[in-house]
Structure formats: structure tokens, C-alpha cells
Amino acid sequence: MNQILKIENVTKKYNNNFKALDNLNLNILKGEIFALLGPNGAGKSTLINTVCGILNFNEGSIRVNDHDVIKEYRKTRSLIGIVPQELNLEAFETVWDNVNYSRGLYGKPPNYKHIESILRELSLWDKKESKLRELSGGMKRRVLIAKALSHEPKILFLDEPTASVDVELRKDMWKIIKRLKSKGVTIILTTHYIEEAEEIADRVGIINNGKIIIVDEKNRLIKKLGQKILKIELSTNILNIPEKLHSYNLKLNNEGTVITYIYDTKANKTGITTLLTELKNHNIQLKDISTEQSSLESIFLNLLKESEYELVRS
Amino acid sequence: MNWYGLKAIYFHEMDRMRRTLFQSIVSPIISTSLYFVVFGSAIGSRITEIDGVSYGSFIVPGMIMLTILTQSISNASFGIFFPKFTNTVYELLAAPLSSFEIILGFVGAAATKSLIIGCIIIGTANIFVDLHILHPFIMIFFLILTSVTFSLFGFMIGVWADNFEKLQLIPILIITPLVFLGGSFYSINMLPEFWQKVSLLNPVLYLVSGFRWSFYEIADVSIYTSLITILVFLFSCLGILIYSFAKGYKIKN
Numbered sequence: 400m401n402q403i404l405k406i407e408n409v410t411k412k413y414n415n416n417f418k419a420l421d422n423l424n425l426n427i428l429k430g431e432i433f434a435l436l437g438p439n440g441a442g443k444s445t446l447i448n449t450v451c452g453i454l455n456f457n458e459g460s461i462r463v464n465d466h467d468v469i470k471e472y473r474k475t476r477s478l479i480g481i482v483p484q485e486l487n488l489e490a491f492e493t494v495w496d497n498v499n500y501s502r503g504l505y506g507k508p509p510n511y512k513h514i515e516s517i518l519r520e521l522s523l524w525d526k527k528e529s530k531l532r533e534l535s536g537g538m539k540r541r542v543l544i545a546k547a548l549s550h551e552p553k554i555l556f557l558d559e560p561t562a563s564v565d566v567e568l569r570k571d572m573w574k575i576i577k578r579l580k581s582k583g584v585t586i587i588l589t590t591h592y593i594e595e596a597e598e599i600a601d602r603v604g605i606i607n608n609g610k611i612i613i614v615d616e617k618n619r620l621i622k623k624l625g626q627k628i629l630k631i632e633l634s635t636n637i638l639n640i641p642e643k644l645h646s647y648n649l650k651l652n653n654e655g656t657v658i659t660y661i662y663d664t665k666a667n668k669t670g671i672t673t674l675l676t677e678l679k680n681h682n683i684q685l686k687d688i689s690t691e692q693s694s695l696e697s698i699f700l701n702l703l704k705e706s707e708y709e710l711v712r713s
Numbered sequence: 714m715n716w717y718g719l720k721a722i723y724f725h726e727m728d729r730m731r732r733t734l735f736q737s738i739v740s741p742i743i744s745t746s747l748y749f750v751v752f753g754s755a756i757g758s759r760i761t762e763i764d765g766v767s768y769g770s771f772i773v774p775g776m777i778m779l780t781i782l783t784q785s786i787s788n789a790s791f792g793i794f795f796p797k798f799t800n801t802v803y804e805l806l807a808a809p810l811s812s813f814e815i816i817l818g819f820v821g822a823a824a825t826k827s828l829i830i831g832c833i834i835i836g837t838a839n840i841f842v843d844l845h846i847l848h849p850f851i852m853i854f855f856l857i858l859t860s861v862t863f864s865l866f867g868f869m870i871g872v873w874a875d876n877f878e879k880l881q882l883i884p885i886l887i888i889t890p891l892v893f894l895g896g897s898f899y900s901i902n903m904l905p906e907f908w909q910k911v912s913l914l915n916p917v918l919y920l921v922s923g924f925r926w927s928f929y930e931i932a933d934v935s936i937y938t939s940l941i942t943i944l945v946f947l948f949s950c951l952g953i954l955i956y957s958f959a960k961g962y963k964i965k966n
Binding site for chain 1: 715720721725728732799804805806807810
């Protein structure tokens with residue numbers, strides 16, 4: 400796949416000298432769904448805003464479809480649609496007027512059929528004559544997406560698209576995002592919800608303190624960095640973990656019926672065989688064994704801890 | 714040039730006027746009538762003529778300037794301040810629009826609104842006094858130039874202001890006093906010599922004077938001085954604004 404967005408050594412300092420982006424590098428591939436994960440203040444929104452032209456950056460270069468975002472801003476910006484995090488909309492305009500206004504801003508001639516199809520797809524057609532202030536939060540979010548799609552962009556930035564929306568709407572959003580991908584739109588979304596990245600992203604990037612910590616395919620990331628959990632169900636409950644087994648860091652549930660063992664899939668020796676032998680030697684009878692892949696969330700938290708540690712050390 | 718973008722901003726701003734049409738039209742008619750009642754009838758009955766023009770007719774150009782200046786500033790400053798306040802400004806900044814196009818869209822709409830109001834005032838004034846405009850084209854030229862210049866100035870205030878108080882600060886503290894002290898309702902020849910010289914430091918005097926000349930060929934300063942003053946102010950505002958946008962002042966930082 401070709402790169403549609405290339406960010407090289409970008410640094411953004413705010414007026415108080417705070418580095419929101421610190422020599423950041425990132426490439427986005429054409430047609431993918433890329434999830435940018437990071438805690439509050441990590442630089443997710445700043446990164447999006449610098450690419451879109453909403454914020455100036457101090458150093459580095461950003462290229463969209465091989466065009467420079469500063470020198471060739473007309474070309475790059477007309478390729479991009481942005482859905483901001485906050486539900487900021489004009490209060491007194493109608494949905495129809497406001498979405499058509501957005502298309503105009505991007506230098507496109509009116510295309511009422513296109514706007515109609517977007518509004519229908521986003522279940523907004525019935526609300527087209529409603530004033531924006533009369534809409535619910537979820538509907539406003541849809542209007543923001545409709546505005547971002549009004550000029551037929553090739554790249555769509557979604558800044559926390561499902562923040563503070565209910566589960567049903569979140570799933571609806573995921574469907575919309577997948578549908579856009581099938582039409583060839585590249586989607587870059589920032590999210591707090593690991594579940595969201597796990598559900599829809601092709602690749603995941605983790606950002607902290609203005610730096611990209613890691614970028615990889617979602618599944619490979621989970622596999623590569625993931626730890627597995629071995630759950631051992633016992634036939635009869637036990638009161639304590641035998642002292643000899645303490646080195647395994649086992650955990651026993653309150654009922655004394657399930658032992659959990661976390662192991663590293665990348666290690667040469669996982670310790671599973673010896674653990675099972677030891678359990679047998681202690682006359683602990685097993686009823687069932689199962690394994691679970693650790694979630695993206697736990698990987699995310701581990702990486703953040705590591706990056707904080709590195710920061711303190713440096 | 715992003716013509717569709719420019720058109721979108723212009724009509725979006727004009728639409729705001731349409732939504733408050735009643736207020737936009739009725740308010741200048743009422744204030745003009747009040748000025749005529751207070752200044753024209755009450756004071757005018759004691760001042761018969763100034764340079765051969767009746768006091769009622771004399772104050773018309775100043776009154777139009779007063780409204781054009783305040784309306785241009787308030788329309789343009791509110792026009793850009795509002796998207797900043799509601800955070801919808803992101804859309805303008807992310808769109809493929811140059812700073813010049815954004816300024817042109819907002820200032821064009823604000824100036825158009827002021828011109829419409831200016832025409833309404835001329836119409837209203839015509840009810841109270843018999844208006845003869847000796848140089849109608851120069852009058853229209855001055856009207857357009859003043860509307861554009863002060864809309865640019867208002868836009869600058871809107872960019873600079875980060876709260877409602879600041880938005881009102883310059884119009885209330887600087888513009889209104891300058892307009893009232895700029896010979897809108899009197900000729901500076903009526904002042905003592907010292908205050909005549911002080912009045913020459915007031916840029917609004919040149920505007921009112923030039924505009925009044927287009928009506929009655931009477932002026933406190935030369936028409937060319939008036940013209941140069943307003944053009945210098947226009948290009949200064951435009952230059953500062955384009956520079957501010959390019960640097961992202963108060964917008965992109």
C-alpha cells in the first residue's frame with residue numbers, strides 16, 4: 400500500500416514552551432483504518448490539528464499524498480475531512496444549510512444529491528430542516544461527520560469519535576467507519592477506548608508525551624507484545640498457593656478454585672510444563688485448563704509505564 | 714482562488730443578517746429618527762445654518778458615518794469572534810482557504826450589511842430633511858471605502874479579542890468618542906482654535922469631512938487628505954490582518 404500521509408520529525412511547541420509534539424514521525428497507508436491511542440494530553444489532537452492546518456508546527460515536515468501541507472495547503476486540505484472531538488456547531492442554522500456550507504468552504508460546487516446521500520446514510524435526512532441546537536449529542540456527532548464528508552475527502556480524521564456516546568451509537572459509528580473504508584477512504588482516529596481500536600483498526604499507534612512509542616498492525620501488536628494468561632481450574636479448592644510455587648507469581652481466586660498464571664509468549668521457556676508438573680507433585684487435581692490472549696488495553700498500559708520510566712531515566 | 718469557499722463564507726455571514734432582519738433594519742431607522750428628533754429638532758432650532766446648510770441636513774453625513782463605523786466594526790468583529798467563541802473556527806482553518814479569502818468573505822459580508830444600513834439611513838433622513846447630494850458617486854465611493862476599512866478594523870478586533878469584554882472595549886472606549894468628537898454633529902470651525910488643532914489628530918474627522926464634502930461641498934479638511942487617510946488606514950488593517958493570519962496570532966497557537 401502507498402503512503403498517504405507522511406509525518407517527519409514534527410515538533411510543536413505551545414507558547415508556554417510545552418512540547419506537545421516532540422520530533423514525531425508517522426506514516427499512514429492509503430485505505431487503512433489507523434487508531435492513535437494515548438492518554439489525555441499525549442498529543443493526539445495536536446497531531447491531527449497540525450496535519451489539518453488548524454495549528455502551526457515549529458519543525459519538521461508533513462506531506463499528504465506527496466504534497467506539503469504548508470506550501471501546497473490547498474491540495475492537501477481538500478483531501479482531508481476532520482471530525483473534531485467537541486460537539487461545536489452553529490446554533491441557529493439548519494442541518495442542510497450547515498453541511499452545504501462546509502462543502503462550499505472546501506471549494507466544491509454545490510452537489511445536493513451527494514449531500515442528500517450522506518445525510519441519508521447517517522440517518523440525518525429526517526432532521527435536515529432541524530436547527531443544530533435542537534439536536535441530541537449523538538445527532539450532532541453525525542452532523543460533524545456529514546460536514547467532514549461533504550467535500551468527498553480521501554482522508555478522514557476522527558478525533559475521539561465515540562467519546563461520550565452510548566453503546567448503540569458507538570456501534571453505529573463503527574459500521575459507518577467500516578463502510579467509509581470500503582469506499583477507499585483512509586481513516587485516522589484517536590481514541591481512549593482500546594476496545595474501539597481492537598474492533599475496527601488495521602494498525603495501531605501509541606503516542607505519549609508527544610512521541611510515537613510504537614506503530615504496528617493491531618493483531619501483530621497483540622501477538623508480539625502480548626502476554627498470555629493460563630487459567631487452571633481445580634477439582635477441589637485449596638487454601639493457599641504452595642510455598643514452592645511462589646516464584647511463578649500465581650494468583651488464586653477467592654473461592655480457591657482457579658489459579659491464574661501470566662506468561663510471556665515470546666520467552667523460550669514459558670514455564671507451563673514445569674508448573675503443571677509441580678502442581679501434580681503437590682497433589683493438586685486439575686479440572687480444566689484454558690488460555691487467554693492479553694488485550695490491547697494491557698499492552699497499552701504496559702507500554703505507557705515503560706515510556707514513563709524511560710522519560711524519568713533520561 | 715477558492716471562489717466557492719469565499720461565496721460560502723459571504724452568504725453564511727449574510728444569512729445571519731437575514732435571521733435578524735427585523736432588528737437589522739428597524740434599529741437604524743429608530744436611532745436615525747431619534748438623532749433627528751434630539752439633534753435636528755431640539756438643537757437645530759437654535760443653530761440655523763452651518764456654511765449655508767441647515768443643521769438638520771448638516772448632520773446627515775456625520776450620522777451615516779457614525780452608524781457605518783459602529784455597524785462595520787460590530788458586524789465584522791462579531792463575525793470572526795463568534796466562530797472562535799463556539800470553536801467552529803476549526804472548519805475555516807482546515808479548509809483550503811487563504812487568509813485573504815477568509816478576510817474577504819467576512820469583511821465583504823460585514824461591509825455589505827453596513828452599506829445596506831447606510832442606504833436605509835439615507836432613506837430615513839430623506840423623510841426628515843430635503844437631501845441634495847452634489848457628488849453621488851464620490852458619496853458612494855466613500856461609503857464603500859469606509860465600510861470596508863472599518864469592517865477590516867472590526868475583524869482585527871474580533872481576532873484579537875478572547876472574551877466579550879475585549880470585543881466591546883475598543884468600540885466603546887475609542888471609536889464612539891472619536892466619532893462624536895470627529896465633527897459628526899458640528900463643524901470644527903465652531904470650536905476654539907486649540908481644540909480645532911486637537912481635532913485634526915482624530916482620524917474620524919477626515920472621514921466625516923470627506924463624506925460631507927460629497928454631499929454639500931463643505932469640508933473641514935481637503936477631500937484628498939480625507940481620501941489618503943482612509944486608504945492608509947485600509948491598507949494598514951489589511952496588512953496587519955494577513956500577517957496575523959500567516960503567523961497564526963490568537964488563532965493557530
